[in-house]
Amino acid sequence: MTPAARYQTAAEILDEILGGVAAEKALTNWARRARFAGSKDRAAVRDHVFDVLRQRQSCAARGGPDGRGLILGLLRGDGIDPDTVFTGDGYGPAVLSEAEREAGDAGDVLDLPAWIVAPMREALGEDFDRTEHALRERAPVMLRVNLAKSDPAAARAALADEGVIAEPVAGSATALVVTEGARRIRLGRAYLDGLVELQDGSSQAAVAALAGRAPARVLDYCAGGGGKSLALAALCSAEIYAHDADPARMSDLPERAARAGADITRLDREEIAGHAPYDLVICDVPCSGSGTWRRTPEMKWRFSEADLAALVQTQAEILDEAAAHVAPGGYLAYMTCSILAEENEAQAEGFGARHPGFALRGTRRWPVSASGDGFFLAQFERVS
Numbered sequence: 001m002t003p004a005a006r007y008q009t010a011a012e013i014l015d016e017i018l019g020g021v022a023a024e025k026a027l028t029n030w031a032r033r034a035r036f037a038g039s040k041d042r043a044a045v046r047d048h049v050f051d052v053l054r055q056r057q058s059c060a061a062r063g064g065p066d067g068r069g070l071i072l073g074l075l076r077g078d079g080i081d082p083d084t085v086f087t088g089d090g091y092g093p094a095v096l097s098e099a100e101r102e103a104g105d106a107g108d109v110l111d112l113p114a115w116i117v118a119p120m121r122e123a124l125g126e127d128f129d130r131t132e133h134a135l136r137e138r139a140p141v142m143l144r145v146n147l148a149k150s151d152p153a154a155a156r157a158a159l160a161d162e163g164v165i166a167e168p169v170a171g172s173a174t175a176l177v178v179t180e181g182a183r184r185i186r187l188g189r190a191y192l193d194g195l196v197e198l199q200d201g202s203s204q205a206a207v208a209a210l211a212g213r214a215p216a217r218v219l220d221y222c223a224g225g226g227g228k229s230l231a232l233a234a235l236c237s238a239e240i241y242a243h244d245a246d247p248a249r250m251s252d253l254p255e256r257a258a259r260a261g262a263d264i265t266r267l268d269r270e271e272i273a274g275h276a277p278y279d280l281v282i283c284d285v286p287c288s289g290s291g292t293w294r295r296t297p298e299m300k301w302r303f304s305e306a307d308l309a310a311l312v313q314t315q316a317e318i319l320d321e322a323a324a325h326v327a328p329g330g331y332l333a334y335m336t337c338s339i340l341a342e343e344n345e346a347q348a349e350g351f352g353a354r355h356p357g358f359a360l361r362g363t364r365r366w367p368v369s370a371s372g373d374g375f376f377l378a379q380f381e382r383v384s
């Protein structure tokens, strides 16, 4: 495909997404139809679609609200002369009209839904503008070196042999940022042999903070795919139990654990008490994901005030349930990949007020940055 044809395709896929089709589905539908498209074409079309979704409002202001306008706005934002793409040649977009040529001024447009601007400003203070811009950018692809099987130098060398270039992250013993060859990671031996795992840097840092407490028995209460369990297993010799209200979410965990050389036991709800109490219970709760909206930009536009209220309620319920499994003197770790105070500091404060037997032993926020997503950790000690 020509570069112009890729943009035209992205415009058509964006129209489907604007019509209500999920981005991944719209991209998959197109890929099935477009047998002629090679892997580079698919990657480029996907990048254009996601680049627009991350900055949908400023693209619309620069170009227009439909797929064609959004692509026009993307090009203008990227400093690419639209006339080099809107040529009308081959499968590229038709030549620009006079009206399209004259319109377009992004001005002070924020790439956030209007309702979230005030709570986000409140939560982020002086970091609001930087964060809002960071959420428009592509997220870094990050790896965690599995210290149970490798070390950063050896893992980087193994990755480089497979054409994946990864750089260490200052201040982290395990995090690497991939600068080249990200699409080859999952096919390579370094990944398949468990030397590295895909994981954001902030999650790694939060788990490292918990490993420092050298827990002996851990319950990962919202384990999902097991990212936190696996990271912890690489850093300490704890017995690790993983639970999720939706056990299907843990279906990949045995395979991931085998790759990593980790021993993680999955527990149904009824089995939790049989292994209790735990000296660390991790609650990596469902959240807005606002700290990761670079990766899932559709969520930024679909997430509503009502969704936030419902999540805050669920998070509090999960904390209340999970607290019952913490041993005296043990810790409850509350985590989100959110940057909203309602899900973070306010949730931690609410838990403290409802549970006088727990003492808050610190909170930490990680900003949306080049070395990780927005993330939050609160640690409570069971004091009575």
Ligand SMILES: C[S@@+](CC[C@H](N)C(=O)[O-])C[C@H]1O[C@@H](n2cnc3c(N)ncnc32)[C@H](O)[C@@H]1O
Pocket: 221, 222, 223, 224, 225, 226, 227, 228, 229, 243, 244, 245, 246, 249, 284, 285, 286, 287, 318
């Ligand atoms: C943020 S995800 C977990 C991600 C996972 N810890 C990881 O690192 O890959 C939140 C998980 O909480 C689970 N969940 C939702 N409600 C729950 C509940 N009441 N009890 C336990 N898990 C719950 C969801 O099914 C989801 O898998």
